[in-house]
Amino acid sequence: MALNTLEFECKCAAPAAAVTAPVHFGVVGSGDLEVLMTPAKAGGAVKVKVVTPVTGFDALWQRVLAAFVESAKLGDVAIEINDNNATPAVVTLRLRQALAEAAA
Amino acid sequence: MKTQRKWDTLATDTAERLAAAGQFIGAGKRVEAKDVVALLEAVIRPGDRVNIEGNNQKQADFLADCLLKVDKGKIHDLHMVQSAVPLPAHLDLFEQGIAKKLDFAFGGPQAGRVAKFIREGKLELGAIHTYLELFARYFLDLTPRVSLICAFEADREGNLYTGFNTEDTPVIVEATKFRQGIVIAQVNKIVDKLPRVDIPAGWIDAVVESPRPFFVEPLFTRDPALITDNQILLGMLCLKGIYAEYGVQRINHGIGFLTSAIELMLPTYGEELGLKGKACTHMILNPHPTMIPAIEEGWVDTIHCFGGELGMEKYVAARPDVFFVGPDGTLRSNRAFAQTAGHYALDMFIGGTLQIDPYGNSSTATANRVAGFGGAPNMGCDAKGRRHVSGSWLKCGQELPSMPEQIGTMPRGKRLVVQGIETFGEGREPAFVEELDAWQLAKNAKLDLPPVMIYGDDVTHIVTEEGIAYLSRCKDMDARMAAIRAVAGYTPLGLKAKADETRALRDAKIVMTPEDLGVDRDRATRDMLAAKNIRDLVTWSGGLYEPPARFRNW
Numbered sequence: 165m166a167l168n169t170l171e172f173e174c175k176c177a178a179p180a181a182a183v184t185a186p187v188h189f190g191v192v193g194s195g196d197l198e199v200l201m202t203p204a205k206a207g208g209a210v211k212v213k214v215v216t217p218v219t220g221f222d223a224l225w226q227r228v229l230a231a232f233v234e235s236a237k238l239g240d241v242a243i244e245i246n247d248n249n250a251t252p253a254v255v256t257l258r259l260r261q262a263l264a265e266a267a268a
Numbered sequence: 269m270k271t272q273r274k275w276d277t278l279a280t281d282t283a284e285r286l287a288a289a290g291q292f293i294g295a296g297k298r299v300e301a302k303d304v305v306a307l308l309e310a311v312i313r314p315g316d317r318v319n320i321e322g323n324n325q326k327q328a329d330f331l332a333d334c335l336l337k338v339d340k341g342k343i344h345d346l347h348m349v350q351s352a353v354p355l356p357a358h359l360d361l362f363e364q365g366i367a368k369k370l371d372f373a374f375g376g377p378q379a380g381r382v383a384k385f386i387r388e389g390k391l392e393l394g395a396i397h398t399y400l401e402l403f404a405r406y407f408l409d410l411t412p413r414v415s416l417i418c419a420f421e422a423d424r425e426g427n428l429y430t431g432f433n434t435e436d437t438p439v440i441v442e443a444t445k446f447r448q449g450i451v452i453a454q455v456n457k458i459v460d461k462l463p464r465v466d467i468p469a470g471w472i473d474a475v476v477e478s479p480r481p482f483f484v485e486p487l488f489t490r491d492p493a494l495i496t497d498n499q500i501l502l503g504m505l506c507l508k509g510i511y512a513e514y515g516v517q518r519i520n521h522g523i524g525f526l527t528s529a530i531e532l533m534l535p536t537y538g539e540e541l542g543l544k545g546k547a548c549t550h551m552i553l554n555p556h557p558t559m560i561p562a563i564e565e566g567w568v569d570t571i572h573c574f575g576g577e578l579g580m581e582k583y584v585a586a587r588p589d590v591f592f593v594g595p596d597g598t599l600r601s602n603r604a605f606a607q608t609a610g611h612y613a614l615d616m617f618i619g620g621t622l623q624i625d626p627y628g629n630s631s632t633a634t635a636n637r638v639a640g641f642g643g644a645p646n647m648g649c650d651a652k653g654r655r656h657v658s659g660s661w662l663k664c665g666q667e668l669p670s671m672p673e674q675i676g677t678m679p680r681g682k683r684l685v686v687q688g689i690e691t692f693g694e695g696r697e698p699a700f701v702e703e704l705d706a707w708q709l710a711k712n713a714k715l716d717l718p719p720v721m722i723y724g725d726d727v728t729h730i731v732t733e734e735g736i737a738y739l740s741r742c743k744d745m746d747a748r749m750a751a752i753r754a755v756a757g758y759t760p761l762g763l764k765a766k767a768d769e770t771r772a773l774r775d776a777k778i779v780m781t782p783e784d785l786g787v788d789r790d791r792a793t794r795d796m797l798a799a800k801n802i803r804d805l806v807t808w809s810g811g812l813y814e815p816p817a818r819f820r821n822w
Contacts, residue, residue, distance in 0.1 A: 195496070221696060227758050251692040252758050253498045253733035257789065261497075264790040 170214040170222055174230045179208045179239025181263075189262035196254060197247040199262040204242035216247035228252045232259045278448040285311045285450060286473060297426035297469065298458065299476045304334040307474060308343070311450050312414050315345050318367075319412035319440055320358065323351040323399070323603065324374055324487050324642065325554075325575040326433045330454045330478040331416035332357040340365055347371070349410045351399055351436055351603075352640070353378050355483070362391045371410055372640060373397045379637035383713045386638065396638065396719055398646045400607040403436075406443035415444040415451050418482045421462055422455040426469035429462040432576040432584070432599045433484060437467060439604040445471040454478040463596040486578040486816050488554040490528035493801040501782070501792035502688050502731055503529035506618065507537055509736045509785045510686060510729055511547040514660035518550040520610050520647045522619020526688040530618075534562035535798040552610045552647075555580035555591070555599070557815070560808045561798035563590055572609055573601040574643065579819075583812035610647040615660045616684035617647040621721065622693065625704050626749050626761060628724030628739055630687045633706040638713050641721055648722040650683040657681060664728060669743035682740065685722060688731040691757030698759035699732075700752070724748070730755055734762075735781035742778060754779045 183201045190198040204211065210233045214225055232238075236259075243259075250258070274280070286293075289310035292303040299307055308331075312318060320335065321328040336357050345368040346361070353359060354376030361367040362385050371394035375382050385391035397405070406412065417437050419428040430437045444451050452474045453467075503526060510516065511530075521527035534548060549569045553559065555577040562568060572592050576584075576599065584591045584599045594600050610617075621630040630648075632639060654661075658681075665671065665681035689699045706718035728740040730752060737751040754770040756762030773779040782789050799805045802819045 218696065224696070224758055227763075231758075249695070251498075251690055251696060253501075253690045253692065254496070256733070257497055257501065257792065260789055261793070 167215050167217055168219055170216065170225060172212040172214070172226055172229050173209050174212065174233040175209040176234045176237055176239065178237060180237040182238070182240050183263070183266040185266070187262055187266040189265050190258045192246050192248045195249055195251070197245055197250040197258055199258050200244040201262055201266055202242045203240065205240050206242075208239040210238055210241050210243060212243040212245065214245045214247060218247070218249060224252060228255050232256055236260070236263055238263070282448050282450060289474070293474050296424045297472060297475045299474045301330070301476055301479050304331065304476050305337045307452070308335055309338050311452070312338070312343050312346070314343060315347065316413040317347045317349050317410065319350045319415040319444065320348065321350070321415065321417040321436055321440055322354065322358070323436050323575065324354065324376060325484055326418060326435055327355055327483045328416050328418035328454055329355055329357070329483045330476070330480065331418070331452065335366065335416065336360050336364070338366060344368075347394075349402070349406070349412055351402060352376055353382065354485070359385065368392055369394055371395055371397065371402065371405070373399050373402045374640040374642045375638050379639040382638040383636050383709065386713045393713070393715070396640050398641050399603060399643045400611060400646050403439045403604050403607075406439065411447045411449065412440065412444045413449050415440050415449060417441060417451060417453050419453055419455045419467065421457050421459050422453065422475045423459060423462045426472045426475050427462055427465045428453055428455065428467040428472060429464060430466040430600070431463065432581050432601065434466055434600045435575040435603045438602055441467050441471050452476070454482065456481040463598060464594055466600065484576070484578060486819075488523060488556050488577050489579070489815070489819060490525055490556070490558055491802055491819060492528065492532055492558060492797055492799050492804065495525050495529045495532070495794065495797060497792050497794065498690060498733055499525050499529045500533070500794065500796050501733055501787075501789060502526050502690070503533050504537055504787050504792060504796070505731050505736055505782060505785060506530055506686065506688060507533060507541060507543065508787055509731070509780055510616070510684065511538070512541050512543055514663050514684060515546050516616045516660045516684060517547060518613060518615045518658065519548055520552045520614050520617050521556070522617075522644070524620035526620050527618060528556070528558040529797070531556060531558040531562055532797040532799055534567050535565045536796050538567075539565075552606050552614060555584050557802070557805050557813055558799070560805050560813060563587060564808055572606050573599060574603045574606040575601045578816045579814045582814060583809050586812050607643050607646055610643060612651050612654055614647060614683060615658050616686060617644075618686040618688065619644065619648070621687045621689055623699055623701050623704050624687065624689060624730060624752065625701060625724075626752060627745070628727045628730065628748060628752055629704060629720050630722040630724075630727055631704045631706045631719070632721050633704065633709045633719050635705045635708040635712060638709065638719070641719070644721050648685045649726040650685075654681075660684060664740050667738070667740045669741070682728065684728050685726050686729040686731060687722065687727055691732050691734065691759050691762060698761070700756040700759040700761040702761065732757060735779055735784065738778050738780070741776070747778065751778050
């Protein structure tokens with residue numbers, strides 16, 4: 165199974181949240197994914213690297229990630245996602261859970 | 269002079285057929301397994317309407333195999349009228365020309381072959397029905413001439429015990445026998461004394477002890493280990509935004525994982541919401557193993573079952589306050605009565621689907637499978653003949669701004685019909701689509717209408733990970749379409765949602781996000797489930813639940 169790497173950069177209007185220490189959440193089961201979040205100065209932006217077996221969904225990833233960053237008001241974070249065919253619902257859920265884990 | 273007319277041609281014909289079969293039928297109506305093919309050749313005529321019992325659970329599979337072995341020169345062009353066609357033999361009959369026409373309700377695993385055979389002209393489709401609709405026609409224009417049924421046991425006189433898996437047997441036998449038809453039963457065992465008589469011997473013409481027990485599918489067993497966090501999130505939204513909001517007491521749960529998740533969250537999240545005794549008190553359900561924790565915690569007053577479920581026999585027998593258990597101590601599941609209750613007496617139907625269109629029409633059809641409906645359309649609608657009132661039915665009716673357009677100032681209730689769905693399904697296929705695959709299927713299989721499981725005007729709520737669309741609160745089609753777009757997420761349909769429009773719908777409580785409802789997404793984890801795997805269910809049941817081998821993974 166060939167893997168593809170996608171890179172995105174998202175910036176919300178007013179970043180207010182950040183992660184202070186690296187956090188890992190989720191497992192790369194079928195239909196699922198794992199998320200790593202690391203603090204990374206990027207002028208308030210969030211840099212995302214997605215490794216996924218699926219192609220043709222770049223615009224969908226962009227929308228899902230941008231909406232997450234905007235709703236979480238997240239900034240200065242590097243996110244790595246190892247995906248195994250997760251749906252947008254699962255992607256959003258895992259990102260939120262990872263962030264909650266980081267805040268805990 | 270008045271012409272003499274015979275009024276007993278059916279009975280005369282039946283007597284002739286049975287006389288021809290007499291050599292194979294012994295004492296107590298008993299037929300040897302080796303003689304069944306010859307028996308069928310003696311009692312069936314070309315073009316007959318024939319029923320092979322089988323729904324989505326128990327199957328008269330030995331008799332189906334025997335029918336497949338008859339001489340095609342003698343028996344051909346049969347009109348099959350039966351609930352379901354899940355066995356390969358059901359479709360092989362058409363492949364071989366033994367059968368020609370089909371009226372049914374549910375395709376199951378053979379759904380692809382049904383579509384293919386229609387296209388190829390091997391199968392003439394009468395209609396796709398709901399169970400109740402097909403049963404109704406057994407008593408009108410689709411009465412079987414010969415029915416091949418199945419039971420657990422027969423006694424030496426030919427009385428039958430259908431027990432836990434009674435299902436469709438009573439309705440088939442009554443329709444067939446009371447119009448002078450012929451009824452042949454396969455049983456697992458012939459015994460001296462039955463636990464109880466479900467079908468009297470007088471209504472049966474022949475009984476065969478099958479060389480193997482009838483096939484039965486544990487269709488309603490969902491392994492809690494496979495429930496996802498997202499299904500848990502949807503379940504939490506349903507519990508807070510619908511079960512609690514309307515106080516829904518009388519419910520049917522569909523077959524999918526969403527409702528399994530809800531069942532397993534009654535003792536956790538449901539308890540936290542204070543719903544015990546206020547919701548889910550009366551249910552029309554197969555004996556779902558995932559209901560065990562809620563039953564044990566005292567949530568449920570009554571459950572009536574469409575059919576049995578493998579492994580639940582002892583548990584059900586030990587909870588006669590909840591289930592409909594006979595004087596002999598075992599369940600009798602009568603599908604016709606459960607479907608009647610499901611059509612007339614429920615306050616809510618909730619289940620999953622595959623696709624929803626911009627108007628809210630909901631379908632499980634795919635382009636190349638004639639899957640059928642089963643019972644969903646009867647439960648997923650407000651029965652027009654309903655006249656009794658319950659709190660949640662009345663509340664939903666009062667919400668409907670469109671009601672005065674139809675009946676002026678006259679108040680009326682409405683059933684809650686809830687469709688839960690992730691915005692994207694397998695392979696990231698959008699679940700919200702401009703046109704249902706049902707349209708393509710109608711073309712491919714030459715159907716008169718796209719087969720729609722639940723029409724948009726019956727759906728009152730759509731639940732996705734984005735939130736709940738309260739379609740019952742929409743004043744017209746424009747508002748309804750906007751509410752659907754608002755919960756359609758990142759699908760092409762969802763991307764058409766306008767932010768200001770969605771904001772206004774949220775302010776009007778027509779769309780509620782998890783945040784609007786106060787549902788914490790971070791709590792949507794498997795910790796919410798009262799049982800996390802099949803073994804937990806066995807423990808909850810005190811060892812009474814005996815899961816089939818394929819579910820015993822410890």
